[in-house]
Amino acid sequence: MRIWIIAPGSRAKRLRIVILLAVCAMLGPVPSIGSDNTLPDMVKGRQEAMKAMANAGKTIAGMFEGKLPYDAPAFKRAAETIRAHSGAALMAEFPAASLGPPSAAKHEIDQSRDEFDALARKVASFASVISASADKAPDGITPEMRMGAGMSTMGSSLLGKRKIAAGEEDISKLPAEHAFHLMLQDCSACHAKFREKIQ
Ligand code: HEC
Known part of the structure; x- marks a missing residue:
């Protein structure tokens, strides 16, 4: 408001409005929620990491389903991509101040x-x-x-839960395909509770 009083000339006024809008754009992502340009780097970074995990997951699923030719190094690389972006790396990507819109990460995380x-x-x-x-x-x-x-495929998710509760020694004995399915369940479990459905 002060700007209007100290800038009576219409050209100066327009210029100042432009500057004011530019400042607003820098301060907040409000004008275009969801547009990549407006997201803080930390949010962009973790969304990229999530996308990398999703792509790696597609590669692994494709090989298990026979839609992609099995290639041991590529299969391993995909698993390692997920490993590197989950665990401690993932935990560190969601500080309290970064939660809530325009990110899809819910405040509940904190x-x-x-x-x-x-x-x-x-x-x-x-x-x-x-x-x-x-x-x-x-x-x-x-x-x-x-x-x-x-193990029996019937009731495998129940078996899986018992295995997880029993500790990581048991997880290491799981067939890879079973581990993959249980892993995807954990991706979904986290999204169901901690991710806002904004898409
Ligand atoms: C511990 C919780 C957690 C786990 C585990 C998790 N995610 Fe996410 N994921 C999130 C949250 C929270 C967001 C929203 C991030 C944001 O917008 O800031 C998200 C976002 C995403 C997105 C959208 C990224 C974008 O472009 O906006 C994809 C895709 C995704 N996750 C895939 C995966 C896959 C695949 C896995 C498992 C391999 C996984 N996630 C595991 C919490 C998790």
Whole structure:
């Protein structure tokens, strides 16, 4: 308002409005919520990390489903991408001040750190199992990697939950495909609780 009083000339007024708008644009992402240019670097960074995990997940799923040719190094790289972006790295990407719009990260994250961190760690543990499985399968997906190897596929998610509760030693014995499915459940579990549906 002060600007109008000290700038009676219409050209100066217009210029000052332009400057004022420019300052507003710098201060807040309000004018175009969701546009990448307006997001803080930290939010952009973690969204990129999430996208990298999603792409890596598609690669692994494609190989398990036979839609992509199995390639041990590429399979392992994809698992390592998820491992590197989950766990401690993921936990560090969501400080309290970065939560809420325009990010899709909910404020609840800061009220439920233990739960949030546990999900981030579980994704990393499963990704490690998937990564390790590629070392023992240089030429193709082995029967040991398959869902249901060593256990009944029926009720596998219940079995899976018991395994997780029992600790990581048990996770390491899971067939990679089973670990992959349990991992995706943890991605979804975190999104269901801690991510705003803005898309
Ligand atoms: C511990 C919680 C947590 C886990 C685990 C998690 N995510 Fe996310 N994810 C989030 C949150 C929170 C957001 C919203 C981030 C934001 O907008 O700032 C998000 C956003 C995303 C997005 C959207 C990114 C964008 O462009 O806006 C994708 C895709 C995604 N996650 C994929 C995954 C995949 C795949 C996994 C598992 C391999 C995973 N996430 C695991 C919490 C998690």
